């Protein structure tokens with residue numbers, strides 16, 4: 001186990017290094033610069049500012065400095081927020097984003113599992129069709145449409161819940177969480193339905209019946225855990241979807257989260273903030289994938305986490 | 311002897327997109343206390359469906375009992391609710407399946423899987439159930455049972471898994487044990503070991519066994535009686551000796567002729583010509599007639615009833631009708647009949663033909 005984790009950590013560092021390198025050069029290839037968007041500067045002033053931020057040095061040198069600082073978790077200062085420290089900017093914004101992300105992930109997977117189980121156990125009944133319908137909506141309608149619909153019908157028209165912002169405590173998180181959760185909910189509902197139906201047809205389920213197990217015991221003691229395994233493999237992509245979803249949903253609900261800040265950073269070519277946020281998201285996703293793999297080993301005894309030789 | 315199970319006129323169909331598959335078309339047999347009844351027949355003849363019908367393990371949505379009864383302890387199993395059936399499954403009647411690689415739950419320890427029917431049907435504490443499970447593993451010859459309780463199916467070989475499945479089936483001392491081709495999926499050497507175990511268990515427990523196989527070679531070793539099944543019907547039933555040494559149905563002749571024998575060095579193994587009939591449109595009369603060189607006109611028109619050969623031996627073939635012409639069975643069958651005292655080809659010890 002220790003050997004396996006060490007190996008995984010090394011791979012994670014390598015992945016992060018590659019991501020950092022790619023984003024750095026990609027960004028340098030983007031047209032525009034944070035300074036060029038201020039037309040009032042003279043040539044001398046421009047040169048002075050570029051020198052101050054190290055933008056006058058040759059590219060490889062800039063890259064070297066950037067990587068060295070990153071190892072120390074220093075992503076430099078933001079161009080846009082008057083020299084604020086990027087690491088601090090991200091940390092200050094993390095709260096709402098984390099709350100939304102985790103709530104959406106929990107609501108999405110657990111809701112999806114319940115929906116999928118109902119559909120599989122009540123196959124070809126109204127329950128099944130209803131859950132399928134919800135799943136189709138969830139998959140085909142993008143989260144920003146849900147966000148806008150929820151905002152309009154429940155926030156504006158209904159007036160039950162805040163329309164946006166982050167000023168009413170937990171209540172403010174409800175609508176954006178639902179909007180974000182629809183995608184993962186639909187995906188997991190489909191997955192669980194398909195897997196449950198497949199598992200219910202296996203020999204070991206017939207054997208469980210032959211032992212005298214009841215319908216509920218079959219579904220929950222025998223089938224559920226086996227049906228869950230494939231869902232765990234898509235948890236990584238689901239979490240990644242939440243990150244991209246949050247960019248839009250935070251924007252629509254004007255939530256002071258990382259996503260909303262990230263969009264602003266991109267619009268004003270705030271290099272260091274973009275890089276910092278990208279690295280932050282990368283670390284997050286790599287950690288999620290790592291946790292998912294560990295979970296996989298817990299749920300499926302056939303996966304042995306011992307250096308990967310079985 | 312006391313009958314423990316009686317299957318009477320059982321007819322069962324599957325409803326499929328192609329139409330009604332008449333998988334069981336009037337099956338009659340009984341099972342006596344403590345005996346082992348073998349059901350033999352080509353694949354597709356309805357052996358598994360018959361036993362799954364007894365256990366009520368067929369998909370409720372697509373299968374339908376058309377006629378008949380399955381009497382167990384005076385109760386007709388075809389009429390029980392699912393709840394009532396759950397009390398019988400695993401306790402009074404249990405089952406061993408063909409493929410041990412897929413019949414255990416991959417995410418549950420084998421200890422839990424063996425303890426499940428014990429906890430379900432017997433009023434015992436968990437620690438007691440654990441002890442019973444370990445004893446069962448010992449009974450089926452699993453070394454180091456205590457340690458192995460905590461392991462998962464993938465940590466066992468195919469033969470060991472079948473032992474575990476057998477342990478599960480025996481957990482509640484069932485009155486009937488159904489073994490559906492329990493060795494077919496295993497390597498030859500492992501097959502022999504599992505058969506040895508089954509025979510050993512026969513002596514230790516007084517459970518009645520229904521042993522399904524398509525391999526007649528296995529039958530002589532384990533069974534007391536044999537039922538020969540063909541396209542959803544039993545065509546001949548009798549004691550092992552009666553079926554092996556005085557067979558009456560041409561299909562039984564075919565099965566026996568296609569069995570590799572040790573004493574006769576045949577160049578090529580006999581194979582019954584043709585294929586079993588389509589159960590979507592079962593033929594009229596004797597379903598085997600189309601493949602049989604002994605078929606008569608009446609075989610194409612009317613279903614033969616069971617003719618009595620002895621108190622224990624019945625065969626459904628028009629050849630046994632008093633008016634039927636006498637036919638000569640294949641040479642290998644005559645060789646067999648020569649050794650059976652009541653057959654028409656019996657040769658007494660001094661070599662003379664009696665009849």
Ligand SMILES: Nc1ncnc2c1ncn2[C@@H]1O[C@H](COP(=O)(O)OP(=O)(O)O)[C@@H](O)[C@H]1O
Pocket residue numbers: 324325326331333351352353354355356357358359360369372589
């Ligand atoms: N669930 C099912 N739906 C439709 N037909 C089935 C089903 N199960 C079995 N059958 C048909 O019933 C017949 C008997 O099958 P089976 O009892 O499995 O044969 P075997 O003697 O090899 O065990 C076959 O023709 C098979 O195609």
Ligand SMILES: [Mg+2]
Pocket residue numbers: 357358359490491
């Ligand atoms: Mg079968």
